Amino acid sequence: MIEVLNVSKAFGTQQVLDELNISIEEGKITAIMGPSGTGKSVTLKLLMGLLKPDRGEIVVDSQEITHMSAHELNKIRRKFGMLFQDAALFDDMNVFENVSFPLYEHTRLSDEEISRRVEDKLIEVGLENVNDKLPAELSGGMRKRVGLARALMLDPKILLFDEPTTGLDPIITSQIAELILKTHHRHKMTIVLISHDLSLSYRVADYIGMLYRGKIVEFSTPGLFRQSKQPFVQQFIGAQIDHEQQT
DSSP, X not given: OEEEEEEEEEETTEEEEXXXXXXXXXXXXXXXXXXXXXXXXXXXXXXTTSSOOSEEEEEETTEEOTTOOHHHHHHHHTTEEEEOTTTTOOTTSOHHHHHHHHHHHHOOOOHHHHHHHHHHHHHHTTOOSOTTOOGGGSOHHHHHHHHHHHHHTXXXXXXXXXXXXXXXXXXXXXXXXXXXXXXXXXXXXXXXXXXXXXHHHHHHOSEEEEEETTEEEEEEOHHHHHTOOOHHHHHHHHHHHHHHHHO
């Protein structure tokens, strides 16, 4: 579904990505992991055409996007749904207005049909009777669910998650993992998960890629990832284990 071919990206003198290569298989969940500042979120923005690489090619659903016009990129972005790290809800809009926003922006559906679809999506993500609540009235886990409902409204072929469990307690983290799996099972979409949470990636991902110094240094199934011979991967795994034991 997505091919990243020899992509490099720098900001001034900081080389964020250096000849990055990764293949995202259609219909699978791929987790891209790495410590903070390694370019995970930059990679997501490149996939959606929000940033252009300095070098290299990005192919989305058989279309090379790096030289597309703004109009062409807008069509490509319709293939994506995105759940941001903080859910990125509009603070002054209630839940219904947040979730319905993509439909009012991109379709000509009737108010009645939009209401029906919003209700269906909120039920799908495990929320009912919250239409009139503002984001400030919701828990962190509920905001994530609202963000996911909004991301699903245009039936995307590709769903992107940017650090979906950051700042959530273990119980809510487990619920979000289950929600990702249920969403994937129901829609059979391609999912790209940006995270530094190994337990989440082990639980939900078909493939895990480790981003380090601008390159993918390991890309394998969760079982093989645990056995990686890459020193940094083992260091990352060990650090996560130490952190979990301390907490």
